[in-house]
Amino acid sequence: MTETLATKGEKPPSFTGGKKNWFVAVLANIKDGNGDLQPDVPADALADYDHIETIQSIQAAIESDGHKTVFIPADRNLPFSLRDIKPDICFNVSEGLGGDAREAQVPALLEMMRIPYTGSRIMANAISLDKTLTKRIWRDRRLPVAPFQEFIIGDESLRTELRFPLFVKPAREGTGMGVDLKAIVNDEVELRERVNYIIKIYKQPALVETYLSGREFTVGLMGRWDAKKYSRHPEWYDEKYGYHIFPILELDSSRSVTPGVYSQAAKSKEVDEEGAPGYVCPADVDPELARKLQNLVIKAHMSIKAIDVSRTDIRLNAEGEPVLLELNSLPGLTPGYSDLCLEAAAEGIEYNDLILDILYLGASRWGMLEARELHLTRKK
Numbered sequence: 001m002t003e004t005l006a007t008k009g010e011k012p013p014s015f016t017g018g019k020k021n022w023f024v025a026v027l028a029n030i031k032d033g034n035g036d037l038q039p040d041v042p043a044d045a046l047a048d049y050d051h052i053e054t055i056q057s058i059q060a061a062i063e064s065d066g067h068k069t070v071f072i073p074a075d076r077n078l079p080f081s082l083r084d085i086k087p088d089i090c091f092n093v094s095e096g097l098g099g100d101a102r103e104a105q106v107p108a109l110l111e112m113m114r115i116p117y118t119g120s121r122i123m124a125n126a127i128s129l130d131k132t133l134t135k136r137i138w139r140d141r142r143l144p145v146a147p148f149q150e151f152i153i154g155d156e157s158l159r160t161e162l163r164f165p166l167f168v169k170p171a172r173e174g175t176g177m178g179v180d181l182k183a184i185v186n187d188e189v190e191l192r193e194r195v196n197y198i199i200k201i202y203k204q205p206a207l208v209e210t211y212l213s214g215r216e217f218t219v220g221l222m223g224r225w226d227a228k229k230y231s232r233h234p235e236w237y238d239e240k241y242g243y244h245i246f247p248i249l250e251l252d253s254s255r256s257v258t259p260g261v262y263s264q265a266a267k268s269k270e271v272d273e274e275g276a277p278g279y280v281c282p283a284d285v286d287p288e289l290a291r292k293l294q295n296l297v298i299k300a301h302m303s304i305k306a307i308d309v310s311r312t313d314i315r316l317n318a319e320g321e322p323v324l325l326e327l328n329s330l331p332g333l334t335p336g337y338s339d340l341c342l343e344a345a346a347e348g349i350e351y352n353d354l355i356l357d358i359l360y361l362g363a364s365r366w367g368m369l370e371a372r373e374l375h376l377t378r379k380k
Contacts, residue, residue: 047177
């Protein structure tokens with residue numbers, strides 16, 4: 001079993017004088033390291049992976065508070081690297097090496113090895129990547145989702161509640177993978193062609209849902225019920241649920257390379273690059289809509305048991321009502337580029353503070369931090 005500060009019996013660091021000098025391993029899959037990919041993968045197979053510059057930014061942020069860091073690629077050698085390097089805690093942004101629930105692979109490994117880590121645990125990471133399962137859970141919780149159907153073979157009969165135009169995408173991918181202008185289908189012929197394409201190329205079911213023509217938003221969330229006790233910035237978090245809701249970011253795809261579709265091609269462009277969507281944050285929304293979006297983000301996060309940090313995508317339907325699209329339990333953390341980072345910057349949160357709060361929220365779950373003594377009255 002890998003030793004941590006907690007298992008060694010040492011006094012954990014505190015915010016009132018304890019020395020914080022952890023050895024933090026940043027775990028990630030990088031776009032340059034693709035030796036573990038299977039053959040015949042789609043062209044956007046590495047879309048979820050990070051550039052090494054992002055990893056270096058995360059390391060610099062962690063080191064800014066006195067910790068030491070190391071980058072460990074989340075490849076097939078990861079179990080042996082962890083055994084040899086023996087980090088105190090892992091900052092996990094790894095996407096996995098393919099297959100169902102790939103984003104849960106590293107959390108499962110870390111729990112087996114009893115190594116503390118940041119972000120959501122196994123189940124939430126597995127669920128959030130499976131868009132169909134996520135929608136079923138949300139629907140059962142009476143949260144708004146568009147009518148949907150999963151196609152496994154490709155020749156299943158279309159359910160009567162689904163009306164064209166429809167939207168087709170891989171059921172278990174992220175970062176707009178498998179999404180382009182052909183994702184919107186207007187008749188039976190286009191539907192079958194696109195469904196069969198997704199099943200063949202991405203080797204997984206195709207998710208078909210009612211196309212939502214309204215405005216698109218994404219909203220980040222950080223924290224949990226006891227976040228105030230462990231955060232370097234307890235003032236960020238509300239007293240009722242312990243969450244911090246970031247400013248609402250609107251994605252204006254009308255000017256992107258795929259008008260009306262937030263595609264992988266659009267996401268891959270720099271924020272101000274020609275063909276990129278508009279990133280409007282804070283979004284210009286009325287207070288009532290803002291309240292609905294914020295409440296949905298909390299409920300979406302809690303219903304799949306995500307923890308500490310997530311980002312939820314929402315789109316308005318033809319009636320102007322918000323509908324949940326998907327939840328990212330491992331939101332991107334590229335400074336000046338990733339949605340969550342843009343939202344944090346819009347309210348004046350420095351990148352280093354964002355990363356460090358994710359680290360300390362994770363560490364506190366493993367007994368690595370002493371809680372502040374706060375005299376709070378929790379709202380019922």
